[in-house]
Amino acid sequence: MSERLLAVSDLNVRYGKVEAIYKASINVDRGTIVSVIGPNGAGKTTLLNAIMGVLPSQGGIEFCGANIGRLTTEQRVAKGMCLVPESRELFAQMSVADNLELGAFTRYRRGDKGIKQSLDEVYELFPRLLERRTQLAGSLSGGERQMLALGRALMSKPTLLMLDEPSLGLAPLIVKEILHNISNLRSTGVSILLIEQNARAALQISDYGYVLENGDIAMEGLSKELANDPKVIESYLGMGGAGQDRDKK
Amino acid sequence: MRRVGLIAFLALVAMIPLSPPFYVTMGSYIGLYTMVALGLVLLTGVTGLTSFGQAAFMGLGAYTSAVLTTTLSWSPWLALVIALLLTIGVALVLGAVTLRMGGHYLPLATMSWGISLFFLFGSLPELGGQTGLSDIPALAIAGVELRDERIYYYLIWLVCLAAMWGTVNLLDSREGRAIRALKGGLHMAEAFGASGLRLKMVVFVYSAVLGCLAGWLYAHMQRFVNPSPFGINVGIEFLFMITIGGAGSIWGSVIGATLVSFLKTALQGILPKIIGHTGNFETIIFGIMILMVLQWMRGGIWVFVERFLPPKPNKDVGEASDLPVRTQPRRGEPLLRVDGIRKEFGGLVAVKNVSFEVAAGEIVGLIGPNGAGKSTTFNLISGELPRTDGNVYLGAEKISGLRPSRIARRGLSRTFQHVKLIPGMTVIENVMLGAYLRTNEGFFSAGFRLNRTMEKRVAAEAARQLKRVGLEESMHVPAGSLPLGKQRIVEIARALCSDPILLLLDEPAAGLRYKEKQELARLLEQLRSEGMTVLIVEHDMEFLMNLVDRIVVMEFGKKLAEGLPHEIRSNPEVLEAYLGGV
């Protein structure tokens, strides 16, 4: 078994009185892609935000063997975590090149000399960004924006990349391209935690999967097995009964 | 306990004139400052706007009366009318140019205006320049001049207490609830038919009028005016008063005005002695104090005091609900018709010519994956977003192009994806907001408590709706203390309280636990059996499948499919959209 990169244990997240995540435990091993699927409102985005420190949470979050639960989002970025949120959060009024450069902000502070080279690598991965490097990020199409968000994340040379719905709102052909890019990233040594509504696609490119329902981890397993589990398909589409059998807690 | 506190306060106010003259003068000033701070509480603490120009409004009242009564020898009472008209005019202009824009433009505009008025007072020779105007006549009531400081003290506090009473009454009324809702977002107030802009304007004008009134009383108490009490620093001090006292309650204005007045007098006595020369050194202490309050005691002193008080008595709920009721459309009649509606954001087409219908008495689900354009469609129907093309009809009437408040008036009522209740108001008060359009009680009747019977009828109606949704036990608790599932249901009760013919629910099941979803489904089934028509936007197919009569599926801004739940369930295109594929 490979080395553990991220270990989330018994994580709780509350919004005021409402418990959004209840005792969730998730692991990501080095060099793997792990996906979290589940219906909307199950708390998938909340989970990623808590891991990234955007939302406060209780429970254990270990990254590279160290407890990072008290660190701010910025400190987590400096440790090698990176989140591409559903809303992308690009700097719309700045150029594509500036967006990418800012992705390497923590590396710049550390005095990292390899930023220029990383920029070339990102342009190589997404040639379209090179063509549009002087354009404002806000003028890009949906697919290009997602590429820029991915590229900006890669500029920080993350050890763990967390992607929230990378296929959201994109036309099928572009989804295919983006997902292809993501599965290729594995070869560069980065580990990925992926959240997708497009469950079949997510399970196809990931090694391991979790099913999140109502803030609980309802199921987990190798992606191949999950993809063929009739319960997963049923649970996801809500076919058959109203799902009483899945209400565990 | 609350009553005892109130009586003790009134007794204290009444007894001050028995004390030495210093305290009587101080008490008069505190009364005047409380009046001004009261307006600011309403503006800042309740509505979320602020003004640095309250001292300037005070100056406007004082100087108008000073000029008219000295140079023109008018009666002070006539001068008061002119001063009030002038104040209202200025406030309307300032409000008109700033209230449409972001919240920080009003304080900036009032600050600039306050500064220029201050310089104007100091430079116009007709206003006496820096020396000011003296020999202002004393007020006279029925020929008796109010020269005795003690009597004048009572006059000030009479006006001040009346203003406090009126403000409390106003906040506990139809318009008051809508004003308190403004902090929860303009959209919510508009969805129940209240015009946010109009309410903000009313509050700003009211706070200016209180300032003007205090200024007028000040001028005839001092019998002379000069520019310095109306400078921008004083305007800032009013803001400090309510920050220290507590901007959320009218009592914050009394506490703040008292504390700041005493502290200022004390510091002005002590500091120059310590430092060795004269000057306004108290500003250092005030500045630091405010920073400390903001860091450690946000909400001010009143929040602390209130912790030791018993909860407010429950709202008086009337016997029976007898508000007029709309006739519901006959089951099966076409009620909502969406005809080729289209929305473009810049170049992006979010909704591409979507059409569907909802008949009276049915529940229709509008579903689709994230980003499919469901919420945009919802907002086009409710009028929150202007459409690019196409039309929406409610019954025979075209409602597209109308403002949300107008659409609400025609019987469409909605809930919000992110619950928008006022957490500090009780559940029943939140639900009463829904009935905003069913009565027309105004500010005046509210201020003078002429609205009590109508208030009881509205409360009875709200209680009836809460019973209908099964929440009557939670009626008197703050809405913010309920779990999310119950808050969603309170929103439905609020929507029902507007007596709608069509209910629009925006992702009512999002974030709910399984049990809560079941309860919600039961409630919606019950509403259908009572003849209510419902359109639900929802992600959760599972939730909808056994509930709705028909489903409309959207993907990429287009209508993908429409049909009975079991048809949708086996539609290959829908499966593809939901499961996806690579």
Added chain:
Amino acid sequence: MDSTIFLLLAQDALTNGAIYILLALATILIFGVTRIIFIPQGEFVAFGALTLATLQMGEVPGTVWLVVALAVVAAIMEAYRLLRMGVSREIPAAVARTLAPPLVVSGIAYVCAPLNLNLGWQVLLTVMLVTTLGPLVYRVAFRPIADTSVLNLLIAAVAVHFALVGLALLFFGAEGFRTPAFSEAQIPLGVLTVSGQSIWVYVMSIAFIGLLAYFFGRTMYGKALRAVAFNRNGARLVGISPSLAGTLAFALAALIGCLSGILIGPITTIYYDSGFLIGLKGFASAIVGGLASYPMAAGGALLVGITESYSSFWLSAYKDVVVFTLIIPVLLWLSLRSVHFEEEE
């Protein structure tokens, strides 16, 4: 009015306008990065001019003590924060980091003040002292409440204004000062004589605006500040912390304010409370740009300068009345231009 007076007033308008441009830039910068409507920007101007004036007299300016006091308070707050987070072993390092720069700067100023150094060195000392003040004010007054509403931040800003004006009175007294000009030269230019100091103001403002343009357009930290202003969440996700950005923005704003004070010190007599009105005029300029657009704010600054200069000729007593009333039509214009409904906080 003849053409000589017209040109003379134009020169005045330009000199003041240049200062207002700088102050407007600082205001927009702070608002964008921290959402603070920074009313006390003008206090940095007064502190700059008055600190220099005190150094001129060979005395230790009160600014030194203010820097020391704020540094101590900031260090205590930092220690308390870390203690509550349960990481007390990080306290010594954090306290040292907070205390060291301000103490070094104020130490140097304390030692150098009585030496009667030449003007250049005194300017440098002043700039160092006042620039240090910026981040300290941010740390003590604003960082603990950085997550609250714009309204609360505005109230805090006004509180800081009150405290700083009172402190300026305490440190520098009620008398006004004029600092020596950088240049006594009078350059004849047609019918006009342009003073060397005006030339200094023009050159320095243009140079400084150029430097700022370079900083924001080309350097990583400058871009990071813009990024925070455009998208706070996005900035956090690439590792730019809001408090780092706030500290940087306040240092820049204090630097800009201080330089403005030093530049106009020889032209106008500066009193302890002069900063407020000067700052507000910079502010009025920033409002013309909707608190967001730098070029429009610069246009606004020139407009304010021109209005002030020409109204002082015709209506000298009402100069400020005219300038501050002007804001109403500007707001009306902005209001009519703004198409969207008000967004909630």
